[in-house]
Amino acid sequence: xxxxxxxxxxxxxxxxxxxxxxxxxxxxxxxGVNIFAFSIAEGAGxxxxxxxxxxxxxxxxxxSAIGFPVRFTDVLAVEMExxxxxxxxxxxxxxxxxxxxxxxYAYSGRKCAVLILRVEAIDSAAKQLLDAGAKLLEVPQFT
Amino acid sequence: MACWEPxxxxxKPEELxxxxxxxxxxxxxxxxxxxxFYHSKMRSASVHPDDINSLEDIRKLPFMSKKDLRDxxxxxxxxxxxxxxxxxxxxxxxTGKPTVVGYTKNDIENWSTSxxxxxxxxxxxxxxxxxxxxxxxxxxxxxxxHYAAEKIGAxxxxxxxGNTERQIELIQDLGVTAMAATPxxxxxxxxxxxxxxxxxxxxxxxxxxxxxGEPWSVKMRDRIDEWxxxxxxxxxxxSELSGPMFTECSERNGVHIWGDYxxxxxxxxxxxxxxxxxxxxxxxxxxxxxxxxxxxxxRIGDVSSIDPEPCPCGRTHPKIKRIFGxxxxxxxxRGINVFPSQVQHTLMSIPELGxxxxxxxxxxxxxxxxxxxxxxxxxxxTDNIVQLMALREKISYRLKNSLNVGATVELVEPGTLxxxxxxxxxxxxxxDI
Numbered sequence: 001x002x003x004x005x006x007x008x009x010x011x012x013x014x015x016x017x018x019x020x021x022x023x024x025x026x027x028x029x030x031x032g033v034n035i036f037a038f039s040i041a042e043g044a045g046x047x048x049x050x051x052x053x054x055x056x057x058x059x060x061x062x063x064s065a066i067g068f069p070v071r072f073t074d075v076l077a078v079e080m081e082x083x084x085x086x087x088x089x090x091x092x093x094x095x096x097x098x099x100x101x102x103x104x105y106a107y108s109g110r111k112c113a114v115l116i117l118r119v120e121a122i123d124s125a126a127k128q129l130l131d132a133g134a135k136l137l138e139v140p141q142f143t
Numbered sequence: 144m145a146c147w148e149p150x151x152x153x154x155k156p157e158e159l160x161x162x163x164x165x166x167x168x169x170x171x172x173x174x175x176x177x178x179x180f181y182h183s184k185m186r187s188a189s190v191h192p193d194d195i196n197s198l199e200d201i202r203k204l205p206f207m208s209k210k211d212l213r214d215x216x217x218x219x220x221x222x223x224x225x226x227x228x229x230x231x232x233x234x235x236x237x238t239g240k241p242t243v244v245g246y247t248k249n250d251i252e253n254w255s256t257s258x259x260x261x262x263x264x265x266x267x268x269x270x271x272x273x274x275x276x277x278x279x280x281x282x283x284x285x286x287x288x289h290y291a292a293e294k295i296g297a298x299x300x301x302x303x304x305g306n307t308e309r310q311i312e313l314i315q316d317l318g319v320t321a322m323a324a325t326p327x328x329x330x331x332x333x334x335x336x337x338x339x340x341x342x343x344x345x346x347x348x349x350x351x352x353x354x355x356g357e358p359w360s361v362k363m364r365d366r367i368d369e370w371x372x373x374x375x376x377x378x379x380x381x382s383e384l385s386g387p388m389f390t391e392c393s394e395r396n397g398v399h400i401w402g403d404y405x406x407x408x409x410x411x412x413x414x415x416x417x418x419x420x421x422x423x424x425x426x427x428x429x430x431x432x433x434x435x436x437x438x439x440x441x442r443i444g445d446v447s448s449i450d451p452e453p454c455p456c457g458r459t460h461p462k463i464k465r466i467f468g469x470x471x472x473x474x475x476x477r478g479i480n481v482f483p484s485q486v487q488h489t490l491m492s493i494p495e496l497g498x499x500x501x502x503x504x505x506x507x508x509x510x511x512x513x514x515x516x517x518x519x520x521x522x523x524x525t526d527n528i529v530q531l532m533a534l535r536e537k538i539s540y541r542l543k544n545s546l547n548v549g550a551t552v553e554l555v556e557p558g559t560l561x562x563x564x565x566x567x568x569x570x571x572x573x574x575d576i
Contacts, residue, residue, distance in 0.1 A: 064521075
């Protein structure tokens with residue numbers, strides 16, 4: 001019912017050493033994959049690179065082929081207005097809806113700013129966000 | 144089940160002991176009389192052949208080690224005139240000078256007979272096609288299996304090492320049923336086959352792995368069984384003994400050491416006293432029939448034990464348990480003895496991890512630090528950093544429990560640790576002691 005809001009994020013396991021991000025970026029460049037947003041989370045000696053791209057399947061296939069452990073993680077993309085207070089308007093809803101965030105990052109696109117959220121129960125979070133008046137981007141908007 | 148030489152293999156234990164004593168007595172007289180090296184060694188230990196009046200008297204003889212062979216390079220320890228030597232092999236000499244071993248016609252014959260008995264005890268025979276993927280050349284692992292496989296009438300594919308894609312093609316096209324290799328190469332072969340879209344289990348006739356040359360665990364054996372459909376049999380031997388000489392029988396629960404060729408003692412490495420039956424200790428081996436390069440009470444460096452239970456296969460010769468570790472590969476980290484095999488065993492008990500690992504030892508200030516780098520399995524990767532951290536902690540905890548010394552753990556991408564088409568390199572010791 002809410003599957004149109006399940007945005008496929010790439011999660012890539014990478015050792016923490018010079019050149020690994022470049023290897024990921026180069027692979028995506030070669031496949032003509034455009035990156036909307038990405039973030040790097042730091043573990044001990046390794047990192048998890050997370051990215052939203054226009055062709056997730058193609059990116060996953062390529063990165064797996066060159067040896068990276070990659071998987072899809074479903075995230076929600078909340079639209080924010082690109083002005084002072086835009087983030088507050090979006091996250092203020094989260095608190096009210098009692099949604100706990102595992103991790104989050106944001107980007108500022110051409111039309112609007114987007115807050116990417118990884119939550120535990122994605123469908124109930126989507127429902128509560130929509131009910132509270134938030135705007136969620138749908139999967140086709142990322143292709 | 145077929146037996147290559149039933150008269151010898153099923154001999155009563157007391158008869159075997161009597162036979163071993165006769166060989167030993169002949170050996171010491173021969174060496175004392177004809178070998179300068181062994182004569183002076185026995186003289187300096189004040190032992191005369193007349194002092195050897197039972198098999199147990201072997202303990203009066205001095206030990207021999209790799210160092211004797213190095214110091215005697217190339218052939219000072221040989222005990223026959225040069226014209227009787229028909230072959231040489233040489234060890235890799237990773238720690239300096241290589242050692243050279245020599246063979247008479249009888250030595251080659253005994254070596255291949257020993258391994259022919261073992262291959263037969265696995266159930267291999269003239270219907271089999273055996274691919275030898277050990278290095279041919281100065282290393283004994285290739286040609287040793289080659290001679291034994293031909294002896295039992297099997298067809299041999301002398302593939303040697305390298306060119307794994309070609310090896311997989313040959314396995315398919317020639318209907319190879321058994322393969323001699325290192326366990327890490329066996330796994331590498333499985334990985335390459337998968338990349339080629341070939342399942343060793345479903346698309347080939349390969350069912351037996353003659354595996355040895357490096358430490359490997361029962362877990363690793365189970366993985367090879369399950370993933371590749373290949374039953375791995377442990378093989379044992381070093382160039383000093385002749386080469387690969389012994390394997391597990393169909394029971395797969397220890398390696399029969401043919402007592403007419405080799406006499407095994409299991410000793411406490413400190414006191415040199417024999418350990419209690421079934422206990423583990425340092426193996427000391429005497430080759431009872433070797434001519435060109437006699438091996439007497441050789442400290443081979445492996446830690447093992449002799450299984451005191453009779454083998455259900457019916458063979459009466461002593462059976463050594465899986466090698467527990469190397470006396471000289473043993474790492475001493477902060478005063479604690481660490482065997483790479485223990486680390487391997489612990490890592491293989493954790494399903495999220497791959498087979499490959501590396502131990503890096505460094506000294507920071509006055510303190511040793513041990514880092515264990517291990518490959519995360521592709522399917523075990525999770526987007527959740529907290530779970531990955533917890534996995535790392537679990538590995539650290541288990542290592543600390545089994546080794547009694549702490550190690551930091553680093554998870555690395557699958558396929559990134561070095562793989563060698565030969566012995567795996569498990570330990571990097573950066574300490575400048």
